[in-house]
Amino acid sequence: MLSVKNLHASVDGKEILRGIDLEVRAGEVHAIMGPNGSGKSTLASVLAGNEKFTVTEGSATFFGKDLLSMSIEDRARAGLFLGFQYPVEIPGVTMANFMKLAVNEQRKYRGEEPLTAAEFLRLMREKSAIVELSSKLTSRAVNEGFSGGEKKKNEIFQMAMLDPKLAILDETDSGLDIDALRIVATGVTKLHTPENATVVITHYQRLLDYIVPDVVHVLYKGRIIHTGDKTLALRLEKEGYDWLINAYEER
């Protein structure tokens, strides 16, 4: 599904990603962990196409297509979803209108007919239940005045609406209390199918109690320095990153 080879990226001339290799196949859940400043959020932004970052080397393909040559919106329409760490507020723009446009743009991209009002309404109702998002929130402006937890739930709600092939969730657990974390995480789990894949970027093991990863990567200084199975996350929780970093630096 996603194939990243030797990806280098920089911002303002400073190299953040220094050769990332990553293969994600349908049905998989990947976790990307690592200390602050290791490049986790940059990786997510670069894959989504944030123009702030310049790709200097390497390649990324998504279902065989050259991801890096696609616009942000085409990547999204092709089924790549980024759950933002800090979802932006868009005053006055209601969630319903926003999602209506987004859903129908995706359908247009796939050559499908736009949803009718009734179908869309049904979809909204159905999907908002997944993250226990109050229907009041969906009639409000996008993220405006939402609490931290509501914003994150809203991200997962949008993920449910757009039904992506690949969801990259950037620190979706940050700023969540335990109940919100459970709701968000079980929401993500419910959306997981053998046909799609999820990449979870996180600091903590606690999210991975709910979203069980098949593969865990450790990112450090813009490189994946170690890859293991779900037990790696547990060990990191107990022992921290030092043992990995030391081994890496010695090399």
Place this chain on the structure above:
Amino acid sequence: MAKLLIEIRILVASKILRLGKKCKQVCFFALDFTYLCTIILLEMAENEKELLETLQEQEYKYGFTTDIETETIGKGLSEEVVRLISAKKGEPDWMTERRVAAYRHWLTLTPPTWAHLDIPAIDFQDIIYYAAPKQPKKGGSFDDIDPELKRTFDKLGIPLEEQLALSGVAVDAVMDSVSVKTTFKKTLSEKGIIFCSISEALRDHPDLVKKYLGSVVPYTDNFYAALNAAVFSDGSFCYIPKGVRCPMELSTYFRINAAGTGQFERTLIVADEGAYVSYLEGCTAPRRDENQLHAAVVEIVVERDAEVKYSTVQNWYPGDKEGRGGVYNFVTKRGICRENARLSWTQVETGSAITWKYPSCILAGDRSVGEFYSVAMTNNRQQADTGTKMIHIGRDTRSRIVSKGISAGCSQNAYRGLVRVAKGAENARNFSQCDSLLIGDRCGAHTFPELDVRNRSAIVEHEATTSKISDDQLFYCNQRGLSTEDAVGLIVNGYAREVLAKLPMEFAVEAQKLLALQLEGSVG
């Protein structure tokens, strides 16, 4: 006799109009109608099925051309021309003398220069002051109207005939300077409502016109008001009698057609004690390379306990990208509120090369309320200096100002406002919110309010902010699959939403479309 080219771009979707009548209570939620009616649906679970069919399809119709014969007089302005206009319209002597007095006063004035506008010198002798579609004999039935013109209106979607009954809108269409036909007169007259052209009003209701015309905007008010008082050729007159709630929205469409003509329409609305009316005004003009002058006056009298809502969607031709051509829109609009009366101005200004316009409220009566909701968008080389005046004179008067400026391209957009609390205006309240949105780094956004307070019990507040569409917002929308253009349209409509919500629904639809159209090519 000149041939006229008519190119109509504005449209009212009659389907929506009909719907509007059916579910008035939910229309308020249908702000982002262009993008679909989900909100309505969310808000009303019951009626879903019935509504859905109507909602699924909204279409806009575009340009077409028509030829119509007009009658004009020669270019230039003099006392003779003023008298000739009056004579052409068969006006009573007092009216002729008022015009002449206004003209003489106008000669002593110079155009105002205080606005943040760069106005090229206007040659007032190079303008045709009277141009009228050739009309059949007076008092004829609807069928006597030039069939070409009638077809035009049919295409326009201005619902002149029976669809009116469904949509609940009565229309007075002013082509160039003469009111072509006022529809729905009969239904209205049963309630005692007078809705006709100023010319007809002068003929049929001279006492009312004599009493109110010039009572809110005297010809001494300003340069353009004096000019208008001298040469106005037509406009709409509306009188709602005591205690009558006008059952439908009244609407006037203005249009400049003939080349080289100015338009000087005059609107007079009188809501007698306890009356209510919602009035809509739409404007269009064809593309022309030269500039055209539009100097209108709107006067509104809101008697005790009465309420008037006045909505404008102004889409005069703005000129081309380099600033060639376009309408100069120099308009004086003002209303006076008596005791417990309420006047609400809502305007969406997207057109005109230059806009100079300050719809104002004189809150003369105790407990009267004035409101001003405005979206002014400028693009390319457009200039706008627009805002309002709220003059608090009575006790316990309240006013509210919401202004949303949007500047793009190389345009200049200014809000100018005055809130005055007079000495005796105990417990006056005003709140003003004036926001500017800048799109691109070559435009200007300016805010020039004045608060002049002479009573210590007053509370007057003004706030202004500026913002731009952030890259983060665009990235977020792009990431969810929206094109940048759609994202900008969405964000701009969201930004203007508070004002668009004040428009009657069919106007809100039109306004949103206009905002998006005006922004085409300004981002990216």
Place this chain on the structure above:
Amino acid sequence: MNGLDDSIRSFRRIEEGRLRIEREESAPFVAVDPAGLEIEVAADAAARLVIVHREAADTPVNVRIRLQEKARLTLTEVFLAPATVEMNLKQAAHSASRITTLQLAGADAAYRTELDGGQAESVLHGLFLVGGNEHGSVRLHTAHNVADCRSESLVKGVAGGTATGRFEGLVYVAPDAQRTDAQQQSRNVLLSDTARIDTLPQLEIYADDVKCSHGATVGRMDDEAILYMRQRGLSEAAARRLQLEGFAADVVRHCGIEPLCETLMEAVAEKMNEL
């Protein structure tokens, strides 16, 4: 105004109308009734300056101030008499000015600040108290001529008797002055129905990536606070007085010279007795 005399006695007097600051000066300077002033603060230098107008002046007093790179100036201007002052401030990159202006008599004070270098910063706090038939006005013109500058102003006005107070404030943001941060507030209170406040906060903006806002209010003081204070035993008059002093203190406390602040606060209280 003996208190004021005492507090400025120890300050260094500027007599010849000219001053050049070369280094970081710890003791404040003072100019009393200057006919005109020219002040230059050299790069990296810093100074505190007090200007007192105690006599009415017929001709406008021109004050020209230049701040070189990274220069800092704290200026307190006090009007005890109706003088007319036109101040021109030019600021180079990374310089900072802090102005506090206090009108205890109807004066006409105009401050024109040109932010000509990146990261320059201008902060101004003003207060005018006018009563009787006085007329006081504060005019600001803050020009962001280059990118990345910051300006902040708060001007408060109190008018009683048949006095009139006027505030005009223009924030100008030049084309390409991106990332400008400009905030302006005008807060006013009327004490009588024969007094008048006229306030014109203005924004003129020609760049899009800016954070600019202004606000203005004219109104009476918060009645709930009065009730609260009365419930704790204050008379209504005392409560109102306290509230008004608090309103003024918010400006005075910015003057930057500790003992002077107290003296000025006393002067404000004294003036309030006349309102």
